[in-house]
Amino acid sequence: MTKVLNKYSRHVTQDPTQPAAQAMLHAIGLSSEDLLKPQVGIVSTGFEGNPCNMHLNDLAKAVKKGTNDQDLVGLIFNTIGVSDGISMGTPGMRYSLPSRDVIADSIETVVNAQSYDSLVTIVGCDKNMPGAMIAIGRLNRPAVLVYGGTIAPGCYKDKKLDVVSAFEALGQKIAGTISEEDYEGVVMNACPGAGACGGMYTANTMASAIEAMGISLPYNASNPAGGTEKEEECYRAGQAVRYLLEHDLKPRDIVTKASLENAIRLITILGGSTNAVLHLLAIARAFELELTLDDFTRISADTPYLADLKPSGKYLMEDLHNVGGTPSVLKMMLSEGLLDGSCMTITGKTLEENLADLPALHEGQDIIHPVDQPIKETGHIRILKGNLAPGGAVAKITGKEGEFFEGPARVFDSEFEANDELTAGNVTSGDVVVIRYEGPRGGPGMPEMLKPTAAIMGAGLGKEVALITDGRFSGGTHGFVVGHITPEAQDGGPIALVKDGDLVRIDAKENTIEILVSSEELAQRQKEWQPRPLKKQRGVLYKYSRFVSSASEGCVTDQ
Numbered sequence: 001m002t003k004v005l006n007k008y009s010r011h012v013t014q015d016p017t018q019p020a021a022q023a024m025l026h027a028i029g030l031s032s033e034d035l036l037k038p039q040v041g042i043v044s045t046g047f048e049g050n051p052c053n054m055h056l057n058d059l060a061k062a063v064k065k066g067t068n069d070q071d072l073v074g075l076i077f078n079t080i081g082v083s084d085g086i087s088m089g090t091p092g093m094r095y096s097l098p099s100r101d102v103i104a105d106s107i108e109t110v111v112n113a114q115s116y117d118s119l120v121t122i123v124g125c126d127k128n129m130p131g132a133m134i135a136i137g138r139l140n141r142p143a144v145l146v147y148g149g150t151i152a153p154g155c156y157k158d159k160k161l162d163v164v165s166a167f168e169a170l171g172q173k174i175a176g177t178i179s180e181e182d183y184e185g186v187v188m189n190a191c192p193g194a195g196a197c198g199g200m201y202t203a204n205t206m207a208s209a210i211e212a213m214g215i216s217l218p219y220n221a222s223n224p225a226g227g228t229e230k231e232e233e234c235y236r237a238g239q240a241v242r243y244l245l246e247h248d249l250k251p252r253d254i255v256t257k258a259s260l261e262n263a264i265r266l267i268t269i270l271g272g273s274t275n276a277v278l279h280l281l282a283i284a285r286a287f288e289l290e291l292t293l294d295d296f297t298r299i300s301a302d303t304p305y306l307a308d309l310k311p312s313g314k315y316l317m318e319d320l321h322n323v324g325g326t327p328s329v330l331k332m333m334l335s336e337g338l339l340d341g342s343c344m345t346i347t348g349k350t351l352e353e354n355l356a357d358l359p360a361l362h363e364g365q366d367i368i369h370p371v372d373q374p375i376k377e378t379g380h381i382r383i384l385k386g387n388l389a390p391g392g393a394v395a396k397i398t399g400k401e402g403e404f405f406e407g408p409a410r411v412f413d414s415e416f417e418a419n420d421e422l423t424a425g426n427v428t429s430g431d432v433v434v435i436r437y438e439g440p441r442g443g444p445g446m447p448e449m450l451k452p453t454a455a456i457m458g459a460g461l462g463k464e465v466a467l468i469t470d471g472r473f474s475g476g477t478h479g480f481v482v483g484h485i486t487p488e489a490q491d492g493g494p495i496a497l498v499k500d501g502d503l504v505r506i507d508a509k510e511n512t513i514e515i516l517v518s519s520e521e522l523a524q525r526q527k528e529w530q531p532r533p534l535k536k537q538r539g540v541l542y543k544y545s546r547f548v549s550s551a552s553e554g555c556v557t558d559q
Contacts, residue, residue: 066238103131137286142244149225151195171458195225199310214345281554300379391486438471439488
């Protein structure tokens with residue numbers, strides 16, 4: 001157990017040649033006694049413009065009380081957030097994935113510049129969590145991640161709703177299967193208050209993965225945003241920092257290749273978002289761990305998909321919490337040999353030790369299927385390769401939409417072109433919708449495609465139309481979809497060579513994605529292809545498009 005708890009802050013607070021710094025700390029209300037204490041940076045991604053984040057600044061105060069009650073000095077600062085749900089389908093969505101790196105960079109900057117001894121992150125919307133984890137991995141100072149929690153279900157005419165209900169209502173409206181009154185009723189009632197989107201979408205996926213990795217307290221992922229449980233958890237998270245400092249237990253002692261694999265297995269069982277592939281690759285890099293697309297393929301091959309959760313199922317995260325929460329799923333995995341329980345966690349105990357006294361899934365619940373009665377025997381996240389995606393692509397195949405699709409391509413050079421045609425009803429059964437020049441460089445920012453996929457689902461074409469893109473998908477997406485196609489069109493990848501009417505074959509059993517065009521024809525098209533100028537020539541998105549790596553490498557910007 002280390003005796004020096006303020007190993008970073010003491011260079012500011014105890015150095016006699018730093019009187020100006022000490023004077024400024026007195027100015028914020030710290031006493032001479034306080035300057036002897038470890039300092040904890042408490043970073044919130046709270047802002048008023050998004051239900052996922054609107055309550056986080058209040059949670060930060062609960063964390064600060066927990067730290068201060070442990071004779072530590074908690075100091076709150078803020079970083080940015082982008083609402084995926086609000087920016088979806090607009091030019092603003094191009095800023096969503098880049099915000100992950102802005103968040104990581106800003107947290108790293110403040111903690112290093114201010115010489116904080118440890119870190120607690122309070123995060124909500126999709127990119128907040130991986131951004132915080134990337135910073136935690138880079139800094140490697142004692143750290144805890146707190147997720148703001150899931151939103152309560154909405155309700156209209158006795159039907160449970162969430163944000164994806166609103167997106168899909170648009171498709172129903174276009175198809176003429178919902179009245180204007182009911183359409184407005186869904187929109188008004190889908191999101192009843194604070195908390196992240198309620199299904200097993202990206203926020204709940206990443207919160208679950210991080211809990212499995214051991215960087216958050218048990219129940220962090222499933223405690224709802226509303227009620228007292230989340231606030232009490234925040235207080236305990238603040239308290240937990242003391243143990244981490246006293247035992248010098250750092251993030252890289254906790255996040256290992258084994259704990260990353262635990263995370264992948266959990267999100268496979270839960271039917272999590274394909275965005276987890278991007279984010280876990282980037283997190284692994286920040287922790288200097290080796291993780292590739294092949295690891296996802298290997299784990300998916302022997303991990304069943306068990307959770308009847310939205311978007312492809314019927315239940316929400318709050319429903320899972322009510323039957324035992326994330327720990328109960330981890331406990332089931334441990335008993336079935338699907339979890340490495342020896343991994344360390346921020347409690348100072350192993351994952352298995354944490355789970356020992358926690359309750360199992362409730363008897364009679366039907367959200368998590370038994371291992372011998374899976375929804376799908378293997379994972380829903382499929383890594384596809386072939387002449388259309390030699391660098392890899394990520395499919396979300398739950399089995400409900402089938403595992404094979406072949407059809408003629410309908411090619412669009414932007415999401416907006418595709419949305420216009422979908423809205424006009426000009427995409428028909430059997431089509432493979434190809435949306436390109438929406439990758440990390442070409443988008444720029446690799447925007448999510450929830451609007452077109454929701455339009456397809458809302459129109460009742462979920463099993464009749466496939467969609468492929470070098471962009472990515474929201475965790476709320478379901479249907480026959482393939483994203484993250486690499487190389488992207490902006491870099492001259494084969495997706496840039498597809499023409500209307502070309503047959504595209506997607507085989508999620510063989511894990512292949514092919515354009516049924518001869519190699520000679522593709523070679524000729526490659527010769528004729530001309531690179532396009534970047535869509536942005538200055539600003540954040542220009543910098544991002546210049547430095548970002550491919551989707552198959554996690555879209556990192558520090559390579």
